Amino acid sequence: MxxxxxxxxxxxxxxxxLGLRELSAEEITYILDTAEGFEQISTRSVKKAPPLRGKVxxxxxxxxxxxxxxxxxxxxxxxxxxxxxxxxxxxxVSKGESLLDTARNLEALGIDIVVVxxxxxxxxxxxxxxxxxCVINAGDGFCEHPTQGLLDTYTIRKIKGSLEGLKIxxxxxxxxxxxxxxxxxxxxxxxxxxxxxxxxxxxxxxxxQLPVKVSYCLDEVIEKVDVINMxxxxxxxxxxxxxxSIREYSHYFxxxxxxxxxxxxxxxxxxxxxxxxxxxxxSEVADGRNSVILEQVTNGxxxxxxxxxxxxxxxxxxxxxxxxxxxx
Amino acid sequence: xxxxxxxxxxxxxxxxxxxxxxxxxxxELDIAVIGxxxxxxxxxxxxxxxxxxxLGKDVPCGTLDIxxxxxxxxxxxxxxxxLVRTTEIGFNIDDKIIILVDDVLYTxxxxxxxxxxLIDLGRPKAIRLAVLVDRKGRELPIQADYAGYKADTSPGKxxxxxxxxxxxxxxxxxx
Numbered sequence: 248m249x250x251x252x253x254x255x256x257x258x259x260x261x262x263x264x265l266g267l268r269e270l271s272a273e274e275i276t277y278i279l280d281t282a283e284g285f286e287q288i289s290t291r292s293v294k295k296a297p298p299l300r301g302k303v304x305x306x307x308x309x310x311x312x313x314x315x316x317x318x319x320x321x322x323x324x325x326x327x328x329x330x331x332x333x334x335x336x337x338x339x340v341s342k343g344e345s346l347l348d349t350a351r352n353l354e355a356l357g358i359d360i361v362v363v364x365x366x367x368x369x370x371x372x373x374x375x376x377x378x379x380x381c382v383i384n385a386g387d388g389f390c391e392h393p394t395q396g397l398l399d400t401y402t403i404r405k406i407k408g409s410l411e412g413l414k415i416x417x418x419x420x421x422x423x424x425x426x427x428x429x430x431x432x433x434x435x436x437x438x439x440x441x442x443x444x445x446x447x448x449x450x451x452x453x454x455x456q457l458p459v460k461v462s463y464c465l466d467e468v469i470e471k472v473d474v475i476n477m478x479x480x481x482x483x484x485x486x487x488x489x490x491x492s493i494r495e496y497s498h499y500f501x502x503x504x505x506x507x508x509x510x511x512x513x514x515x516x517x518x519x520x521x522x523x524x525x526x527x528x529x530s531e532v533a534d535g536r537n538s539v540i541l542e543q544v545t546n547g548x549x550x551x552x553x554x555x556x557x558x559x560x561x562x563x564x565x566x567x568x569x570x571x572x573x574x575x
Numbered sequence: 576x577x578x579x580x581x582x583x584x585x586x587x588x589x590x591x592x593x594x595x596x597x598x599x600x601x602x603e604l605d606i607a608v609i610g611x612x613x614x615x616x617x618x619x620x621x622x623x624x625x626x627x628x629x630l631g632k633d634v635p636c637g638t639l640d641i642x643x644x645x646x647x648x649x650x651x652x653x654x655x656x657x658l659v660r661t662t663e664i665g666f667n668i669d670d671k672i673i674i675l676v677d678d679v680l681y682t683x684x685x686x687x688x689x690x691x692x693l694i695d696l697g698r699p700k701a702i703r704l705a706v707l708v709d710r711k712g713r714e715l716p717i718q719a720d721y722a723g724y725k726a727d728t729s730p731g732k733x734x735x736x737x738x739x740x741x742x743x744x745x746x747x748x749x750x
Binding site: 258259281283284285286287288291292293295296297298300301302326553556559560563564566567570 | 640642643644648649650651652656657658659660661662691692694695696697
């Protein structure tokens with residue numbers, strides 16, 4: 248198989264992955280191309296390779312997570328790094344230790360890469376400015392969840408070949424969704440048209456300034472789109488009454504078997520998980536032939552391995568540049 | 576720049592390598608050819624073609640990316656940024672005689688990385704190393720089983736293998 252390699256001459260230089268907004272199309276493509284090389288590690292007899300041997304990764308999660316946390320842990324393990332698991336509930340954060348103090352103390356233990364999830368937007372950026380380790384954003388507030396954006400984009404590119412010219416609907420609670428934002432940045436940069444779909448109460452305030460189209464009616468867009476990404480209704484984040492009832496939300500914005508009959512036959516159905524079955528998506532659709540929800544999870548592993556590998560390589564390169572400077 | 580092998584000579588070397596491999600491999604054993612990206616990949620395809628023809632049976636061919644197994648990944652002295660590409664081996668390597676192919680054998684570090692990468696894919700009956708050019712300068716205790724052209728090249732020189740499939744023409748030059 249001839250390998251399509253669009254980004255051969257490109258050099259990756261970022262030792263932090265804070266968001267996709269700041270990345271160029273070329274950088275995003277480079278991560279996705281690199282991830283292709285990591286996919287096979289998970290399919291062979293020894294599911295491990297040595298590039299991060301002797302490196303320490305800390306999973307610094309101030310919010311709950313199943314997929315992202317396990318995916319990063321497994322990705323780090325498969326690259327032979329050692330991993331420290333940190334959760335807010337069982338740590339000294341419950342005694343009042345600040346984010347920076349926590350990170351600095353972990354750094355004093357000799358960590359190389361911090362994977363951080365935090366309910367405050369900008370927390371990963373703050374960390375990256377104050378510690379020497381590489382920082383990877385695993386979700387910050389309502390801002391970004393870059394590895395989810397990358398794995399969604401990777402999944403689409405793998406099946407459709409390219410993002411160029413695709414119409415992609417992201418449906419649901421856009422206002423509270425960092426996934427929607429990271430998806431939007433990655434997908435539009437690679438040439439797709441993104442449509443945010445949801446009730447006005449769940450749209451972000453400044454949505455008109457984002458590079459997307461907006462629709463308040465799923466029935467208007469379902470026939471046109473090549474990909475539909477159904478977001479989870481995040482009950483833990485919803486304040487007030489954004490919609491009159493769950494039943495009404497499902498009626499207007501749920502992806503049902505009935506609605507799917509009007510969609511393109513090769514539409515890709517995505518969901519970042521965890522699924523509220525029967526609410527934003529019917530079980531039959533979530534488990535149906537157009538669904539790539541589990542592929543997203545599998546691809547997430549390859550993408551996260553690629554990101555861990557690349558930020559570490561950038562750190563090595565920076566160290567090399569520093570050594571050269573010292574010599575001269 | 577000095578041409579050490581032209582296209583006719585490259586073809587001749589590959590034929591000799593093929594004959595040598597066949598004469599030393601019992602017919603009842605399964606052979607497979609695996610090339611190290613990127614020039615080794617092209618040479619492996621040519622070798623597997625010749626082997627298939629002479630054996631009258633299909634000799635499978637695969638491509639190995641050794642980037643993740645390089646020993647200089649975390650060394651601040653590494654010159655170029657490593658590029659991870661895919662490993663494409665569509666067959667089981669267990670119990671096969673694997674002919675590992677690279678364009679130039681120099682320090683031996685690529686061959687070491689390739690062996691580690693292969694062992695993570697399974698347990699071959701044997702791994703044999705075949706190279707187009709064998710030059711001086713080994714840093715590890717590794718030698719080729721099948722060496723095409725032996726070059727007595729000084730350390731500062733670059734041995735560049737160009738192949739039609741990847742570079743437009745067949746030629747080995749010393750720069």
